[in-house]
Amino acid sequence: xxxxxxxxxxxxxxxxxxxxxxxxxxxxxxxxxxxxxxxxxxxxxxxxxxxxxxxxxxxxxxxxxxxxxxxxxxxxxxxxxxx
Numbered sequence: 001x002x003x004x005x006x007x008x009x010x011x012x013x014x015x016x017x018x019x020x021x022x023x024x025x026x027x028x029x030x031x032x033x034x035x036x037x038x039x040x041x042x043x044x045x046x047x048x049x050x051x052x053x054x055x056x057x058x059x060x061x062x063x064x065x066x067x068x069x070x071x072x073x074x075x076x077x078x079x080x081x082x083x
Contacts, residue, residue, distance in 0.1 A: 007064050008035050031056065 012019055012035075023030065032039055032047055039047050050056040 005035055005064070008033070031058070 014022070017025065022028065030036065031051070032044065037044070047056070051058045
């Protein structure tokens with residue numbers, strides 16, 4: 001969303017437990033993250049559409065930041081995948 005990634009940076013700086021420990025201990029699979037993910041462009045769109053269509057199970061979706069409405073609610077400042 002419309003954010004500076006401050007929440008992510010704070011989370012990544014955690015020490016007890018570390019992010020790596022938390023993910024490993026609880027078996028969390030991070031599908032994608034804007035600061036950590038490798039997928040870009042069409043590969044990322046495919047990953048997200050596979051989640052939407054139920055091809056990839058998704059238990060938790062975290063949306064960081066604000067939802068940008070832009071002028072007159074057009075959302076034109078926050079576009080991804082032609083949406």
